[in-house]
Amino acid sequence: MTCRTALVLMLLAVGVTRSAAAQDPVKLSPKMYKVLLENDQVRVLEFRAKPGESEPMHSHPAMTVYDISGGRIKLTTPDGRSETIDAKAGAAVWSAATVHRFENVGSVETHEIIVELKSAKSAPATATKPIRQ
Numbered sequence: 696m697t698c699r700t701a702l703v704l705m706l707l708a709v710g711v712t713r714s715a716a717a718q719d720p721v722k723l724s725p726k727m728y729k730v731l732l733e734n735d736q737v738r739v740l741e742f743r744a745k746p747g748e749s750e751p752m753h754s755h756p757a758m759t760v761y762d763i764s765g766g767r768i769k770l771t772t773p774d775g776r777s778e779t780i781d782a783k784a785g786a787a788v789w790s791a792a793t794v795h796r797f798e799n800v801g802s803v804e805t806h807e808i809i810v811e812l813k814s815a816k817s818a819p820a821t822a823t824k825p826i827r828q
Contacts, residue, residue: 749798767801
C-alpha cells in the first residue's frame with residue numbers, strides 16, 4: 696500500500712467517525728425521542744428508554760436534562776470511557792455539548808425531558824450535578 700493510499704484511507708476513517716459521532720439522536724433512535732418543540736433557539740425532546748435499550752453514538756449541543764423517572768444509565772464516549780449514573784427523579788442537569796452512547800442499565804424505564812440549545816456558544820459546563828429544590 697502506498698503512503699497516498701494509506702493517507703486516503705485514514706482520512707476516510709476519520710470522516711466516517713466524525714459523521715457517526717455527530718449524528719442526530721432523533722434520527723438515529725426515533726422510537727425513543729419525541730420532538731415537543733423546535734424553533735431557532737431550542738429543541739425540546741421527550742426521551743424514553745426501556746430497561747436494556749440502548750442507542751448508538753450520537754451528539755447533543757449544550758443542553759439541560761430534566762429526569763422524570765430516575766433510573767440507572769450508562770454513558771460511553773467515543774474514546775471508550777463510560778460512566779454509570781444513578782439518575783434521580785426530579786433532578787435537572789446541565790451539560791456542555793457532548794457525544795455519547797446511551798444505555799439503560801437499570802430496571803425501570805428512563806423518562807427525561809431534554810432542552811437542547813441551538814444558539815449556545817461553546818463554553819464549559821457550569822453545573823453538572825443535579826439541582827434540588
